[in-house]
Amino acid sequence: MKGGYESIVWIKDNNGKEYACYADDIKSNDAVKGLLNETDRSRCLDVSEIVGTERW
Numbered sequence: 001m002k003g004g005y006e007s008i009v010w011i012k013d014n015n016g017k018e019y020a021c022y023a024d025d026i027k028s029n030d031a032v033k034g035l036l037n038e039t040d041r042s043r044c045l046d047v048s049e050i051v052g053t054e055r056w
Helices: 029-033 038-042 047-051
Strands: 008-012 018-022
Antiparallel strands (some): 008 018
């Protein structure tokens, strides 16, 4: 189901950083709680890299 905007989930980690991830790429059940492990984080895009700031 990859490809559309509706397949993207927005996750804010416990440090306050926001990530955009395809739902199919997130393997950890703890990700929805803001506990992104290193593997899940590597599959996501740090929103601050796009926008240039950690908060929109």
